Amino acid sequence: MHYLKPIVATFLGLGVMLTSAPLLGQTSTLATVLPQPLVKPADLSLDAVVEAVRQTTLSSQVPGAIVSLPVRVGDRVRTGQELLRIDARAAQQNVASTAAQLEAAQAALKVAARELERQKQLFAQKYISQGALDRALAQWEAAEAQVQALQAQTRAARTQSDFFVIAAPYDAVINEVPVTLGDMAMPGRPLVTLYDPTALRVTASVPQTLINRASGAAGTLRYEIPGVTGLTSPQQPVSVQVLPTIDPATRTALVRLGLPKGTAGVAPGMFARVWLPAVQQPNGPAPAARLTLPASAVIRRAELTAVYVIDAEGEPRLRQVRLGRAVGDRVEILSGVSADDKVAADPQAAARRR
Numbered sequence: 001m002h003y004l005k006p007i008v009a010t011f012l013g014l015g016v017m018l019t020s021a022p023l024l025g026q027t028s029t030l031a032t033v034l035p036q037p038l039v040k041p042a043d044l045s046l047d048a049v050v051e052a053v054r055q056t057t058l059s060s061q062v063p064g065a066i067v068s069l070p071v072r073v074g075d076r077v078r079t080g081q082e083l084l085r086i087d088a089r090a091a092q093q094n095v096a097s098t099a100a101q102l103e104a105a106q107a108a109l110k111v112a113a114r115e116l117e118r119q120k121q122l123f124a125q126k127y128i129s130q131g132a133l134d135r136a137l138a139q140w141e142a143a144e145a146q147v148q149a150l151q152a153q154t155r156a157a158r159t160q161s162d163f164f165v166i167a168a169p170y171d172a173v174i175n176e177v178p179v180t181l182g183d184m185a186m187p188g189r190p191l192v193t194l195y196d197p198t199a200l201r202v203t204a205s206v207p208q209t210l211i212n213r214a215s216g217a218a219g220t221l222r223y224e225i226p227g228v229t230g231l232t233s234p235q236q237p238v239s240v241q242v243l244p245t246i247d248p249a250t251r252t253a254l255v256r257l258g259l260p261k262g263t264a265g266v267a268p269g270m271f272a273r274v275w276l277p278a279v280q281q282p283n284g285p286a287p288a289a290r291l292t293l294p295a296s297a298v299i300r301r302a303e304l305t306a307v308y309v310i311d312a313e314g315e316p317r318l319r320q321v322r323l324g325r326a327v328g329d330r331v332e333i334l335s336g337v338s339a340d341d342k343v344a345a346d347p348q349a350a351a352r353r354r
Helices: 004-020 089-124 130-161 208-216 347-353
Strands: 036-039 044-052 055-060 064-068 084-087 166-168 171-174 190-195 202-205 222-224 239-242 254-258 269-276 290-292 299-301 304-310 318-320 320-327 328-335 340-345
Touching: 064 166, 064 318, 084 190, 089 130, 202 208, 202 269, 208 254, 208 269, 304 347, 318 347, 340 347
Parallel strands: none
Antiparallel strands: 036 290, 044 202, 044 269, 055 190, 064 084, 084 166, 171 190, 202 254, 222 269, 239 254, 290 328, 299 304, 304 318, 304 340, 320 328
């Protein structure tokens, strides 16, 4: 037995060394950050929508079948570019008919003019009476009136033939095409909707109780458009307009924030937010502290939004959080962490530790 004691002691010592050795992958220390309070009166968020300052719905003034439709939704078009063509064969035949009638009337006018000249010469030589001269003059005036009437009718027919082609009134983007080839165009039926992409705005409904607040803070109103690169944080508009009328059904007024010209990735109908600055009452209670974390410390995986919180043993634990608005390169944490929690600054490094 006394030979076994050194062997047992050797294995026990080796076991102590193996237990005290750090595990593979846990030799590095994770960088952590603490949630920082942002003491500030809470801004008010208003749901808004992106609108086009200039949007037009084109329709036809004449009926007919659609025979050409070269544009699609999303196409950019230039002023005067053909968007849609309606079958104009009947109108073209009408133009040809009136043009032929005009030529006949002009020929009759020439004959009446020559006849009038002959009658004047005969009357000067006292070969005809005054009545004969008056009849020749009346025939010439009737022929001239007929020519003028047919000229007006021809111009009207040619103008009407232009109604069978729908052209772009300005440089625009096609927003909607509710018809297809072969459909029947009728007067007043919408055919193409387009908008000017260089003039967009964000419109929100402001409750009646906040109208004065919005008017007084017009210079500090901000907007954001979630999902659009560069516009996910509050932005300064180029113009602010608070309409003086109130909707009697909803008791709200409209506030319009102009977007910079040429803003990319934005289209009418997109969801947006308008931020109305908070007003701190002089003798009111102190605002509650809001916690923020660097946006790089937050994980977004499908419907999961979480951070890695370091526990008492120094191990990263995934914890779901609820986010608020973005504040620069930081994001507000509404729930999920406290001010004392240590959060992994690099979530990818924390994930490799698990």
